[in-house]
Amino acid sequence: MxxxxxxxxxxxxxxxxxxxxxxxxxxxxxxxxxxxxxxxxxxxxxxxxxxxxxRARHTTTPRRPRRPDIQVYHPRRGNGSEPGGGAENEEWNESGSSTEPETHGTELFWLDYQADSGRVTSFIVHKEDMPESVVERVAEENVLDPAMRVALQSRVRKEMDKRQDKC
Known part of the structure; x- marks a missing residue:
């Protein structure tokens, strides 16, 4: 069964x-x-x-060290001719003994001219300035040959035209 x-x-x-x-x-x-x-x-x-x-857990500290931040160039705002000497030159300009005539008007850009010797000439270019007068201000402190004066004048005129359109 x-x-x-x-x-x-x-x-x-x-x-x-x-x-x-x-x-x-x-x-x-x-x-x-x-x-x-x-x-x-x-x-x-x-x-x-x-x-x-x-995997979705968010931690406050990274697992590996982060890359350092990219260094950003911050231009000097002083009217100095030596790198790093901006604070002293600002004090000198504030005393009123500046030989440059102060022009008040719309600022277009900050011009830094570095000579072959490494000396830097810096000043503000205003809307009312003429390219020829800007080149003369640079030539007062630096030795410029005629070809360099023409090249600098055309470059200043180009930069002024570009920025005057934005004003």
Whole structure:
């Protein structure tokens, strides 16, 4: 009789959930495989979510040191002729002993002329200034040959025209 029951239980459809044998009841492999897949998929989802949460964590300190900031050039605002001597020259100009006539008007740009010797001549070019007078102011403190005067005059005129359009 046991054998007939076994044959009968094997003849059941594959969708049956239990298989009766001499030992007892055992889950069939199609159902066992499906539940194992569900559990494995759930576990994989949990592991993936945990790793994403860990990756998305925002920390206040970087993991590696940051690159230093890019150094930015800040032009001097003093009327000096030596690099680094701007503070002394500003005091000298404030005393009123300046030989340059002060022109008040719309400032166009700050002109820095560096000679071959490394000496820097700096002053503000105003809207009312003429390129010829700007070149003469540079030539007072520097030795300029005629070709250099013409080149400087054309460059100053170009810069003035470019900035006067914006004013």
């Amino acid at each position: 046991w054998e007939s029951e076994m044959e009968h239980s094997f003849s059941k459809s594959k969708s049956s959930t239990l298989l009766e044998t001499k030992v007892g009841t055992v889950a069939t492999s199609p159902v066992l495989g499906r539940t194992a897949n569900f559990h494995r998929d759930d576990y994989d989802k949990q592991v993936k979510q945990a790793s994403e949460r860990q």
